[in-house]
Amino acid sequence: MHGVAVSGGVAIAHAHLVSHATLEVANYALPKQYLPDEIARFDAAVAATRDGLYALRSTIPKNAPSEFCAFIDLHLMILNDATLSEAPKALINEQRCNAEWALHQQMQSLLEQFDQMENIYLRERKGDVIQVVERVLKALMGHPGYIPAPTDRQEASILVAHDLSPADVIQFKQHQFAAFITDGGGATSHTAILARSLNIPSIAALHVARQLIHENDLLIVDGSLGAVIVNPDDQALSEYRLRQHQWEIERKKLKRLKTTRSTTLDGTQIELQANIELPQDVEQVIENGATGIGLFRSEFMFLNRDDLPGEDEQFTAYRKVAEEMHGMPVTIRTLDLGADKQLNGSDYHSANPAMGLRAIRLCLAEPVMFHTQLRAILRASSFGKVRILIPMLSNVSELKQTLHFIDQAKRSLEADNVSFDRDIPVGGMIEIPAAALALDLFAKKLDFMSIGTNDLIQYTLAVDRADDALAHLYDPLHPAVLKLIALTIKCANKAKVPIAVCGEMAGDVSLTRLLIGLGLREFSMQSTQLLSVKQQVLKSSVPEVTKLAQKVVRAHDADKARAALMRLNQL
Numbered sequence: 115m116h117g118v119a120v121s122g123g124v125a126i127a128h129a130h131l132v133s134h135a136t137l138e139v140a141n142y143a144l145p146k147q148y149l150p151d152e153i154a155r156f157d158a159a160v161a162a163t164r165d166g167l168y169a170l171r172s173t174i175p176k177n178a179p180s181e182f183c184a185f186i187d188l189h190l191m192i193l194n195d196a197t198l199s200e201a202p203k204a205l206i207n208e209q210r211c212n213a214e215w216a217l218h219q220q221m222q223s224l225l226e227q228f229d230q231m232e233n234i235y236l237r238e239r240k241g242d243v244i245q246v247v248e249r250v251l252k253a254l255m256g257h258p259g260y261i262p263a264p265t266d267r268q269e270a271s272i273l274v275a276h277d278l279s280p281a282d283v284i285q286f287k288q289h290q291f292a293a294f295i296t297d298g299g300g301a302t303s304h305t306a307i308l309a310r311s312l313n314i315p316s317i318a319a320l321h322v323a324r325q326l327i328h329e330n331d332l333l334i335v336d337g338s339l340g341a342v343i344v345n346p347d348d349q350a351l352s353e354y355r356l357r358q359h360q361w362e363i364e365r366k367k368l369k370r371l372k373t374t375r376s377t378t379l380d381g382t383q384i385e386l387q388a389n390i391e392l393p394q395d396v397e398q399v400i401e402n403g404a405t406g407i408g409l410f411r412s413e414f415m416f417l418n419r420d421d422l423p424g425e426d427e428q429f430t431a432y433r434k435v436a437e438e439m440h441g442m443p444v445t446i447r448t449l450d451l452g453a454d455k456q457l458n459g460s461d462y463h464s465a466n467p468a469m470g471l472r473a474i475r476l477c478l479a480e481p482v483m484f485h486t487q488l489r490a491i492l493r494a495s496s497f498g499k500v501r502i503l504i505p506m507l508s509n510v511s512e513l514k515q516t517l518h519f520i521d522q523a524k525r526s527l528e529a530d531n532v533s534f535d536r537d538i539p540v541g542g543m544i545e546i547p548a549a550a551l552a553l554d555l556f557a558k559k560l561d562f563m564s565i566g567t568n569d570l571i572q573y574t575l576a577v578d579r580a581d582d583a584l585a586h587l588y589d590p591l592h593p594a595v596l597k598l599i600a601l602t603i604k605c606a607n608k609a610k611v612p613i614a615v616c617g618e619m620a621g622d623v624s625l626t627r628l629l630i631g632l633g634l635r636e637f638s639m640q641s642t643q644l645l646s647v648k649q650q651v652l653k654s655s656v657p658e659v660t661k662l663a664q665k666v667v668r669a670h671d672a673d674k675a676r677a678a679l680m681r682l683n684q685l
């Protein structure tokens with residue numbers, strides 16, 4: 115099976131299938147003696163859900179529109195139907211599986227039946243079935259039953275999922291998996307970015323992995339090629355064991371570069387910083403010898419919870435990162451929520467979420483939330499070299515409003531006699547073509563800039579970065595993308611405003627020389643990629659790569675660009 119290579123390396127292990135009905139649903143086998151308890155747990159969850167729905171109905175005011183009650187009654191009817199409240203119990207017994215998985219399977223078969231219905235009203239009730247199932251799943255998850263102990267599996271397994279949200283993947287950071295493969299997503303979806311930070315082989319956009327792979331199948335995952343081999347023969351196994359060994363030797367060799375200065379053959383210094391999602395990622399940053407944090411995706415602290423982190427909680431997290439980085443720059447990006455990173459319970463729905471109320475747009479629309487974050491970041495600036503980075507700027511007026519918000523936050527801290535860095539640098543993400551094309555207007559008001567190539571590619575090519583059906587069109591080497599990146603770096607250098615790349619292109623070793631050749635001197639990437647990029651920097655000469663980089667940018671199509679890039683990388 116072939117997909118999009120997300121994170122390199124080789125894994126050989128057994129498959130563990132997970133599914134997603136907006137909630138993560140685990141699938142595991144149960145010893146026979148646990149089956150009655152599991153059925154009782156299922157009954158209890160259905161009863162709790164029923165009680166919850168009755169309680170909800172009792173809170174509806176008498177004068178509320180009648181649809182409110184009708185809606186809850188419909189959900190109660192779905193819940194009480196034997197297809198949902200009884201059939202899963204038979205599945206638990208038959209398959210000796212956990213209640214969540216039985217319910218999930220039953221839901222899938224019901225949804226298939228709904229799909230075939232001619233009556234539009236009934237077909238549209240699919241959403242209600244999913245909502246009811248989610249309620250029961252939540253109740254089940256609040257009361258976990260038998261969970262296979264880690265010793266039930268001799269080795270780390272390979273996670274096989276249809277598609278996962280970034281919020282799901284962040285939870286996997288605590289688990290040990292040998293590899294991570296999904297049917298959905300693209301190479302720069304946030305799910306893929308997180309998979310990369312786990313430092314395990316990973317592949318996205320496999321389309322049919324969930325369908326074709328069975329629980330416990332033996333898999334080889336070649337994350338560098340984007341290939342999965344299911345139930346391999348002995349020859350494939352021994353070939354891949356060898357490759358796995360070679361890969362490990364390579365990684366060990368790279369570790370030696372940790373303290374080596376990142377300079378090209380002609381002595382040009384190339385700054386290599388790291389991207390993080392959570393404060394605990396700093397450990398990996400230090401381990402890989404990064405000289406700063408070029409992108410802290412602060413919104414990840416806001417996922418998987420029902421409340422917003424308050425000022426003190428955020429301050430504590432930012433301060434921890436600032437202190438642990440010992441004076442090296444820590445670039446905290448203000449909340450980039452929206453699109454695929456939604457708050458729990460968010461009721462904002464846009465037909466085009468990636469182009470909707472997201473990132474700085476959302477922050478400007480939610481002044482209290484924004485003010486809280488800005489105060490927390492400013493307070494942390496007394497404990498290290500903190501910088502503020504604004505995501506998704508498309509308009510100078512947004513930048514002006516943001517600077518005004520930052521001033522307001524500073525004044526409120528002054529009034530409270532709280533110390534902070536008055537000269538805290540403020541930078542902007544260049545990730546919308548409008549900002550790249552009007553760069554000089556933004557450059558005048560910013561202390562530094564960072565190109566978010568993940569979104570820049572998505573918006574330039576009008577290709578959703580997370581949609582596996584379009585993965586083949588999402589191409590960093592499209593001539594329009596290369597021209598925009600080249601233009602942005604050139605304009606920023608001319609305006610003498612420091613510019614970095616913090617999108618996934620920064621961590622792609624095959625693009626290191628190209629970006630240096632275009633005048634880039636600052637990179638920020640997942641820590642796990644940093645030493646390979648450093649190795650490439652050490653082997654490159656600025657005058658040599660500059661000439662050939664122009665050829666890549668001037669290529670008339672992506673294939674010609676790829677050929678020119680190959681020549682550049684063979685220098």
Ligand code: PEP
Binds near residue numbers: 616618
């Ligand atoms: C980008 O868009 O390139 C970027 C770095 O930000 P994110 O991936 O979080 O959107």
Ligand code: MG
Binds near residue numbers: 568
């Ligand atoms: Mg972005």
